[in-house]
Amino acid sequence: MEPVDAAIPRMTEDGLAVVLGGRTYGDDAKADRIGNLRQMSVPKEMDAFTVALTRQSKLLALRAGSAQDAIYGAYGNDLELLSRYRNAFKRTIDAALRARAAPDQPDAQAFLDRVTREVAEIVHEPTLDLGPDALQLEGNELLGRLQTQVRTEVASLKQAVAVWLHLLAEAEYVSIIEWFNPKALRYHFFRMEAFRTELGRNKTTTGDMITGRTITTTVQNRVEVFNERRVHTVVNARVQTPDEYRGRVPKRIARLLDAIPAEVRPFVTIIDGMVSQEVIHRRVASSRIETQTRAVYIPDPALALFNTWAINGWGGSTQEPALSLYQGHAISNANKILALELTGTAAVTMLAAVAEGRRGAIAAGIICLILTLFQQLGLRIEPKT
Incomplete structure (x- = not known):
């Protein structure tokens, strides 16, 4: 660099x-x-x-x-x-x-x-x-x-x-999202991190055993905020609504999606694809900027308004945990449906036990579970395009 x-x-x-x-x-x-x-x-x-x-x-x-x-x-x-x-x-x-x-x-x-x-x-x-x-x-x-x-x-x-x-x-x-063709684009997003380093610690004691002692600790810290501008060239791009997107996202992105008002939500898309080149501009403290270009081929989603402006993103060469779901996420909806389906399966099984006995209850339960399994797979597995 x-x-x-x-x-x-x-x-x-x-x-x-x-x-x-x-x-x-x-x-x-x-x-x-x-x-x-x-x-x-x-x-x-x-x-x-x-x-x-x-x-x-x-x-x-x-x-x-x-x-x-x-x-x-x-x-x-x-x-x-x-x-x-x-x-x-x-x-x-x-x-x-x-x-x-x-x-x-x-x-x-x-x-x-x-x-x-x-x-x-x-x-x-x-x-x-x-x-x-x-x-x-x-x-x-x-x-x-x-x-x-x-x-x-x-x-x-x-x-x-x-x-x-x-x-x-x-x-x-x-x-600005720069579309080269319907499947290739370039955009950038920003990441920010802060690091706190202790430079010194000073402890002073005043008073005595009779009147009471006061211990004062003074800590000197250096706080550095690093700002990264990540420029991503993306191929095999797909545009999805947040409700259609099946992947999990970093916690900060989940909080962002949950904070977007209902008025704006219909205009938000997730543009997912494979990043083929990544250019990172990293401001170190306030003294200099480091630039690094990498050739990569890994997943790279971005949040966009009107498919024209990128408001945030994640992915690229620096791994960031993507474990969170947001309101309206496909898997969140699937979990809610699963809870209702299991409740319905239990109810059907009990009714079958009353009407048909133990064997009927087992048969009804197995049929309901099989139907639930196939429906849940359809909700959770991303279709091939």
């Missing part, structure tokens, strides 16, 4: 502008960065965001001739809907940042708490108009006007979320 000069301000591969999917990142020469990002096309994968909000809009569900109180109630619902989705994305990124380090790393978590406070909010405030002028409109005219505004607000919020994620990618809070 050859250290990179400490003068390099960011842990990037080349520090140059990168164009991915018609979008430009890291171009510091442009003065109006946010204006430039607003001109970028919104990823097509975000059409699902529009569909989700449109389906939940109470205003868009109303028909001509709806009562005024129904319109007013739908207006309040849609205001809350837009704000809820905006805030849910912020909570997701906060959770993703904290998941860079294991939950049992208090020094790293304290550092990440400061980082999350630096992440800006999504710049979007709903502007649905139900002011005095609007309230003077006839019911159907008011409804039509509000419905037009809702459609505009949904499109505006979608663009605001995309611009916000683009900005986070430039600041290296998330990663």
Whole structure:
């Protein structure tokens, strides 16, 4: 490993502008960065965001001739809907940042708490108009006007979320997924660890046996937080929802998935495949950066939003225990079904014993257990693709 000069301000591969999917990142020469990002096309994968909000809009569900109180109630619902989705994305990124380090790393978590406070909010405030002028409109005219505004607000919020994620990618809070073809991609994720080293210990005693003694111990520790940027090239990639994914995950990733709000969960995927090349940028303390490139071929899952932004990942050449399940995991659901099936088997066996005797009970129990076994194998074994 050859250290990179400490003068390099960011842990990037080349520090140059990168164009991915018609979008430009890291171009510091442009003065109006946010204006430039607003001109970028919104990823097509975000059409699902529009569909989700449109389906939940109470205003868009109303028909001509709806009562005024129904319109007013739908207006309040849609205001809350837009704000809820905006805030849910912020909570997701906060959770993703904290998941860079294991939950049992208090020094790293304290550092990440400061980082999350630096992440800006999504710049979007709903502007649905139900002011005095609007309230003077006839019911159907008011409804039509509000419905037009809702459609505009949904499109505006979608663009605001995309611009916000683009900005986070430039600041290296998330990663842009670079798709080479439907089965090959490159992305990066961050890992963080903290190490505490005792440098010295000093013990002083004051007082005496009569008045009482006070023993004071002073410990001097050096705390170093290491930040890794892992760039993975992945082949044989498969996109799965968290509910479809059969593999276990590290504890920090399970906590992240459990923390993702229900509003964002439909847009989260796990992109699994085999990492063929890994480039590790490791910041050692604050003095230098070490870079190492490895050729590997091992499993490599990543968590993605809209299949465009990677918010975290695991795998690669550094082994990390992956033993945890999260809410909605396929095996978690299989365990719940198994408990119900065993209860049902016991009930069927007891009824068969009453109706058919011991032999009937044994036969019924064996049949139920065989059916349960085959169903559980189907739920737990990942199908070949």
